[in-house]
Amino acid sequence: MAETTDNAKTVTITVDATGEKVTLPVLEGTIGPDVVDIRKFYGQTDMFTFDPGYGATGSCLSGLTYIDGDQGVLLHRGYPIEELANKADFLEVAYLLLEGELPDADQKAQFDEAITLHTMVHDQLSNFYRGFRRDAHPMAIMCGVVGAMSAFYHDSTDIHDPVQRMIASRRLIAKIPTLAAMAFKYSLGQPFNYPRNNLSYAENFLHMCFAVPAADYEVDPIVAKAMDKIFILHADHEQNASTSTVRLAGSSGANPFACIAAGIASLWGPAHGGANEAVLNMLNEIGHKDNIAEYVERARDRDDPFRLFGFGHRVYKNFDPRAKVLRETCHDVLNALGVEDPLLELAMELEDMALKDQYFIDKKLYPNVDFYSGIILKAMGFPTSMFTVLFAVARTVGWVAQWNEMITDPMHRIGRPRQLYTGPAERPYVEIGNR
Numbered sequence: 001m002a003e004t005t006d007n008a009k010t011v012t013i014t015v016d017a018t019g020e021k022v023t024l025p026v027l028e029g030t031i032g033p034d035v036v037d038i039r040k041f042y043g044q045t046d047m048f049t050f051d052p053g054y055g056a057t058g059s060c061l062s063g064l065t066y067i068d069g070d071q072g073v074l075l076h077r078g079y080p081i082e083e084l085a086n087k088a089d090f091l092e093v094a095y096l097l098l099e100g101e102l103p104d105a106d107q108k109a110q111f112d113e114a115i116t117l118h119t120m121v122h123d124q125l126s127n128f129y130r131g132f133r134r135d136a137h138p139m140a141i142m143c144g145v146v147g148a149m150s151a152f153y154h155d156s157t158d159i160h161d162p163v164q165r166m167i168a169s170r171r172l173i174a175k176i177p178t179l180a181a182m183a184f185k186y187s188l189g190q191p192f193n194y195p196r197n198n199l200s201y202a203e204n205f206l207h208m209c210f211a212v213p214a215a216d217y218e219v220d221p222i223v224a225k226a227m228d229k230i231f232i233l234h235a236d237h238e239q240n241a242s243t244s245t246v247r248l249a250g251s252s253g254a255n256p257f258a259c260i261a262a263g264i265a266s267l268w269g270p271a272h273g274g275a276n277e278a279v280l281n282m283l284n285e286i287g288h289k290d291n292i293a294e295y296v297e298r299a300r301d302r303d304d305p306f307r308l309f310g311f312g313h314r315v316y317k318n319f320d321p322r323a324k325v326l327r328e329t330c331h332d333v334l335n336a337l338g339v340e341d342p343l344l345e346l347a348m349e350l351e352d353m354a355l356k357d358q359y360f361i362d363k364k365l366y367p368n369v370d371f372y373s374g375i376i377l378k379a380m381g382f383p384t385s386m387f388t389v390l391f392a393v394a395r396t397v398g399w400v401a402q403w404n405e406m407i408t409d410p411m412h413r414i415g416r417p418r419q420l421y422t423g424p425a426e427r428p429y430v431e432i433g434n435r
Contacts (some may be wrong), residue, residue, distance in 0.1 A: 289342075
């Protein structure tokens with residue numbers, strides 16, 4: 001039961017075996033559910049709590065991102081994601097996540113310049129790419145080269161120095177798009193493109209990905225705007241698997257480049273960062289819009305292994321606020337590029353059905369951000385193997401902000417989850433001849 005004593009909330013737990021009552025404090029955030037502070041629970045009861053996947057456990061204090069899945073709310077530092085995506089650019093959101101407030105004009109200009117001047121990478125890093133097969137998955141390459149950054153930028157690995165933390169943070173935000181574009185170019189057998197200081201963050205990334213030395217490349221402003229919005233919408237998403245991985249790695253005192261490489265490895269998992277890739281694989285399986293009805297029926301059948309990817313969301317129970325923003329952008333990109341692709345026509349037909357069909361409405365299977373981002377990225381010319389890499393480019397900002405927040409939190413300590421042991425009890429060693 002919960003009680004309030006002297007304006008402080010507490011929870012009292014009764015231990016059945018002894019009848020002992022344990023009183024635990026309740027902590028309140030700005031918004032969202034309260035949390036029970038169980039840090040002294042083990043010392044008082046000799047028992048651990050059990051929460052596989054940590055779905056009901058608050059692992060840290062954070063002022064970065066707030067999600068209300070029931071109401072479809074996503075806030076960064078208190079600002080709704082819809083407003084940021086429609087009114088800000090990606091580096092403005094990056095500044096907000098890192099510094100806590102939106103920048104004024106001078107701060108924005110200085111931050112943009114700092115990021116722009118860090119976009120080049122050490123030339124020897126290109127040698128790492130030649131050690132991979134041409135058909136290596138780009139995420140495998142990213143895990144390696146991002147971790148290797150700590151071997152090149154020794155002057156920003158002291159996590160106790162605020163200046164070095166700032167430099168490392170800006171280097172990561174600036175250089176990971178360059179490394180990602182290099183991974184893409186390497187898979188195509190094309191030469192790497194150097195970054196251009198006269199282009200915006202999104203424009204520069206697209207130029208590094210799609211320009212070739214034999215011809216001029218003009219970045220389409222609609223495509224660049226869409227890329228920027230995709231980056232904003234994926235910048236941070238609270239304590240998800242990859243963010244928790246970054247924090248856990250960072251809690252040991254690991255350098256920031258190693259921590260972000262760990263986050264990339266976690267993001268690579270198909271249950272986390274591969275959702276938009278799964279959307280395209282699903283569309284390929286459906287094959288043609290004439291087959292949609294058949295596959296929707298299969299999705300309704302619990303005994304059929306086919307699943308609809310890109311609809312509904314584990315966190316957002318009514319609608320994904322990011323998808324609302326990206327839906328309009330998706331249609332703008334398809335119209336601007338005039339792409340004639342049967343797979344994209346199929347996607348639009350499936351979207352129309354999801355918004356009108358009673359089955360989708362009743363089950364709250366609305367198109368989510370992965371559905372639209374996958375379609376946009378395919379229309380831009382990215383292969384599905386690059387989708388998670390682009391997610392990592394965007395999420396680096398959130399990982400870096402979360403890592404900085406953790407390092408400066410006086411309450412932080414090395415992560416050390418406990419367990420409920422279910423193996424054999426103590427037993428004697430048996431000599432090999434007697435077994």
